[in-house]
Amino acid sequence: MGEYPLLAEFLLISRLTRIFRCTIASAVHGANKVNPNQSTLPVIPSLSVTHLLLVLLASLAISFPVLAGSDTVDQPLPQVRMETSEGVIEIMLRPDVAPKTVENFLSxxxxxxxxxxxxxxxIPGFMIQGGGFDRNLGRKDTRTPIPNEASPTLRNLRGTLAMARTSQPHSATSQFFINVVDNPYLNASDNPRKWGYAVFGKVTEGMGVVDAIARKQTGYSSGMADVPNDPIIIRSITVIDSGDASGK
Structure with a gap:
């Protein structure tokens, strides 16, 4: 399947090369016609040739990134449907960037x-967090923590899904959060001391539900702050498109 785009690129290059050669020949012929007494190596108008070279190089430069980009776009990505007491949220996952995180979440x-x-x-103007407690605020038993896959490639923008964790960078288990606004200070950076919070998906439908949850009245309960006064229950999370969960 990947050979077809490569063939298209080859044909495009061949076509541009033929046009380039024909144009040079025409330019040479035109130059000789205008200056019949000049040397047998006519001076081709440099502007025309330079322009054509730039067109050819620009075409190649544009063409190959499109090929690389299309591989990313065409890759099937898994999607999940989260049914909550406030409505439905659909999320596209990114195993191509955070494979271990997506695998953990799907497990x-x-x-x-x-x-x-x-x-x-x-917390309005920040995020909504869940996936670790029942409606009585009983903490659920989780699996072994996973490595932090926070990447500058996926930033904590509005609508993105990321892993919650403690102050330890590799402590994420089951809890996640959805960013209600852009939260750049949660992003990974080149600074080894700033691991960031691993983004592994994005809401594709249901941001209105997310915003509605973020507006709920909250208070203190069982020693925790920002707990909704009326429980916001996650009734189920199901896979609606398995895509390529491996990210390969």
Missing amino acids: YVDSGFYEGTIFHRV
Whole structure:
């Protein structure tokens, strides 16, 4: 399947090369016609040739990035449907950037772990967090923490899904959050001391539901702040398009 785009690129290059050669020949012929007494090596108008060279090089430069970009666009990505007491949120996952994080999340999804959990931390103008407590604020047992895959490629922008963790960079388990606004200070950076928070997906439908959850009244409960007064329940999370969960 990948050979077809390469063939198209080859044909494009060949076509441009033929046009380039024909134009040079025409330019030479035209130069000789205008100056019949000049040397047998006519001076081709430099502007025309330079312009054509730039066109050829620009065409190649544009063509190959499009090929690379199309591979990313065409890659099927897994999608999940989150049914909450406030409505439905659909999310596209990014195993191509955060494969271990997506694998971990889907393992919790497949086991039914998230059914009956809540959004236990809700802060307007920041994010909504869930996936670790039941409606009575009982903490659920989780699997082994995963490596932090935070990447500058995926930033904590509005609508992105990221892993919650403690102050330890590699402590994420089941809890996640959805950014309600752009939160650049949560991003990974080249500074080894700033790991960032791993983004591994983005809301494709249901940001209105996310915003509605973010506006809920909150308070203190069981020693935790920002807990919604009325529980926001995650009824289920199901895979609606398995895509390529491996990211390969």
